[in-house]
Amino acid sequence: MSAQMVEDYDSYRFGIAAGLSGPGWHAIDLEVMWANWASSRAAGLKREDLEAFSVCGARSQLVRKLGPFTYDSRWLEKLRCERCSWVVALNRGTVEQEIELYLADAGGDRRGELLRQIFTAILADAPPGPEATAGHRSELLAHAARHRPVGTVCADCTRQGCADAHGAEVAVCPDAAVVCTECSFTTGSWAGQWQGVTTGECVVGAPCSALLALAEHYGIEAGLR
Incomplete structure (x- = not known):
């Protein structure tokens, strides 16, 4: 630097x-x-x-x-620490860019739009904190961000690619899903480059109960999973 x-x-x-x-x-x-x-x-x-x-x-x-x-x-x-990231975004006025960062993880799935609505409601309702410091607004935004919908494939696809895992004729992982990785079990640092991969034992679909609770609080129609 x-x-x-x-x-x-x-x-x-x-x-x-x-x-x-x-x-x-x-x-x-x-x-x-x-x-x-x-x-x-x-x-x-x-x-x-x-x-x-x-x-x-x-x-x-x-x-x-x-x-x-x-x-x-x-x-x-x-x-990337979501709590820090939202403090920086609110300080620098890059809120829309921050929202798009998390929506991208849904891979275009409509459940990403539910997250956008929740972010928008929080921004309009939660009180701001001190300048460049964590507060009610940034922490609630980060809480929602940690439970964002994330498009995933099976562990074999992650490691080998879809064709090697399921056959050359298969273009899309049959176990592809949109999940909450915060609620699901994912690999830790012990998995090396595969850290953060869901392993199948505990997979929680999106929107999870945390996002549904926020949606209910703000009167947002969550729709079907």
């Missing part, structure tokens, strides 16, 4: 950080972090003695080489 990037808070205010209590990429407010570091130097403390926290409140460590917390970062394609 260049010195110019660090100073340009309007474009690059948030950096990518690694969570210290579990896997995942968080956003750190660089403006706040540099100010804290300056205060620590004045107090005679070393930089490594100062704890850093993401905008969602998780203990984190800035990874400078990963660059800013932006939509075009390849590092944020997986394990």
